[in-house]
Amino acid sequence: MVPLSWSILLGVALFVIGAGGVLLRRNILIVLMSLELLLNSVNINFIAFGQYYDDFRGQIFAIFVIAITAAEVAVALGILVALVRNKSTLKVDDVTIMKG
Amino acid sequence: MHQGFFLLFATVSVVTALTLVLARNPVHSALALMACFLQISAIFVMLGAPLLAVIQIFVYVGAIMVLFLFVIMMVDVREAVLQRFMPGGNLPALALLLLLGTEMVVLVLWSDRFIESPPVAERGGDAIRDLSKTLFSDYLLPFEIASVILLAALVGAIVLARKEPG
Numbered sequence: 067m068v069p070l071s072w073s074i075l076l077g078v079a080l081f082v083i084g085a086g087g088v089l090l091r092r093n094i095l096i097v098l099m100s101l102e103l104l105l106n107s108v109n110i111n112f113i114a115f116g117q118y119y120d121d122f123r124g125q126i127f128a129i130f131v132i133a134i135t136a137a138e139v140a141v142a143l144g145i146l147v148a149l150v151r152n153k154s155t156l157k158v159d160d161v162t163i164m165k166g
Numbered sequence: 167m168h169q170g171f172f173l174l175f176a177t178v179s180v181v182t183a184l185t186l187v188l189a190r191n192p193v194h195s196a197l198a199l200m201a202c203f204l205q206i207s208a209i210f211v212m213l214g215a216p217l218l219a220v221i222q223i224f225v226y227v228g229a230i231m232v233l234f235l236f237v238i239m240m241v242d243v244r245e246a247v248l249q250r251f252m253p254g255g256n257l258p259a260l261a262l263l264l265l266l267g268t269e270m271v272v273l274v275l276w277s278d279r280f281i282e283s284p285p286v287a288e289r290g291g292d293a294i295r296d297l298s299k300t301l302f303s304d305y306l307l308p309f310e311i312a313s314v315i316l317l318a319a320l321v322g323a324i325v326l327a328r329k330e331p332g
Contacts, residue, residue, distance in 0.1 A: 067168060070280045072169075072176070076180070079176075079267075080183055080202075083180070083186075087186065089259040091251060100186065100187060109206075122297050129301070130308060132222070134315065136229065136230060140323040141326070144324070
């Protein structure tokens with residue numbers, strides 16, 4: 067069997083890569099995709115711990131994470147389409163309407 | 167055997183994740199993320215969650231990534247590929263990431279709780295049945311709330327992406 071630490075280390079690696087994508091990339095689409103990667107690395111941890119403690123709740127929370135992620139992606143891509151239609155840019159640092 | 171397959175899937179998923187972050191073309195990033203999700207679903211199978219693996223393939227690879235590809239084809243991505251990373255100010259973010267990563271790795275490797283393998287608990291072929299019983303009895307309210315959230319997101323996405331009247 068696979069030790070628990072391997073799964074956690076895989077989750078750490080994917081989380082750091084995804085966070086790098088969120089923080090460093092300039093394209094909004096890639097930032098959103100890196101966000102998906104972050105949520106998936108969290109799911110790996112949920113399922114690994116659920117198997118380790120022989121508990122269903124890890125898988126159940128992973129199902130909820132996937133459902134909420136689908137909702138989040140739909141809303142984010144709707145906002146993205148509206149943004150491109152109004153401002154015609156895909157760069158993160160060009161979107162400063164809210165003075166962020 | 168088991169560990170070898172785990173290492174294979176983990177390596178490929180990390181490589182495809184790096185491709186996602188480093189690629190210039192957003193289409194290449196989307197395809198790399200698809201490959202990464204497939205590897206992660208294989209890892210879910212190895213972790214004893216075949217239902218989650220199937221949901222992962224259906225929802226992520228089948229729905230979400232296709233949505234991403236549609237949006238990539240709708241918007242013009244050519245002007246955004248000239249500069250990959252944020253100009254300037256990268257150093258604090260990089261330092262934060264390195265700090266976070268080393269902290270997590272050190273904490274995991276430091277403690278001896280995570281070293282041993284999980285106890286082999288074969289519960290027969292009824293794991294998915296038990297899982298769904300738990301999901302639809304103890305977690306019924308969160309399940310319904312999640313479905314309402316999905317409905318709200320559906321309506322919200324349609325309203326957001328609609329053309330302004332007039």
